[in-house]
Amino acid sequence: MHAVGVAAHAFASKGELYQELAAEMDALLAGESDGIANLANAAAAIFDRLPDLNWAGFYLLRGDVLVLGPFQGKVACTRIEVGKGVCGTAVTRRASICVEDVHAFPGHIACDSASESELVVPLMRDGQVFGVLDLDSPRLARFDSDDQAGCEALAAIISRHLAVTPSA
Numbered sequence: 001m002h003a004v005g006v007a008a009h010a011f012a013s014k015g016e017l018y019q020e021l022a023a024e025m026d027a028l029l030a031g032e033s034d035g036i037a038n039l040a041n042a043a044a045a046i047f048d049r050l051p052d053l054n055w056a057g058f059y060l061l062r063g064d065v066l067v068l069g070p071f072q073g074k075v076a077c078t079r080i081e082v083g084k085g086v087c088g089t090a091v092t093r094r095a096s097i098c099v100e101d102v103h104a105f106p107g108h109i110a111c112d113s114a115s116e117s118e119l120v121v122p123l124m125r126d127g128q129v130f131g132v133l134d135l136d137s138p139r140l141a142r143f144d145s146d147d148q149a150g151c152e153a154l155a156a157i158i159s160r161h162l163a164v165t166p167s168a
């Protein structure tokens, strides 16, 4: 296990970091019922707490298109078709995708040229995908199976707190 330093804390492992972030996320979103407000705070919490990110945010499914939602980072493409890019592929597969090198992923959509690796996790409700959590890093192979499991847990918490799917 490698030490992970975040803000004022130093965590013994990524698992510990994600456990703490999950508890924080649950508390952060618990008092608010508005979906946009909760996605905005979720993006900010993730961007603030996970090291080496240049983008963290959400795309929400509108028919066959993912539309940009709340995020932190540089301006991004606003619409991604289902099946396109890492985000649209995660929707088709209904599974998270961890990309060590975005330049090696066929069809990767480059929003920020600094991005080198990416993790996309579907947001699910009642077995249906309604959006994705997307994380980009300027570091190659930034994300591993611990990040994938940690972000899947975060996505489940976030989905549970969205009482109503944010509408267009």
Ligand code: SME
Residues within 6 Å of the ligand: 055, 076, 077, 080, 084, 085, 086, 087, 088, 107, 108, 109, 110, 111, 112, 115, 118, 134, 136
């Ligand atoms: N790289 C993503 C596009 C979204 S940005 O990274 C914010 C993709 O290939 O779907």
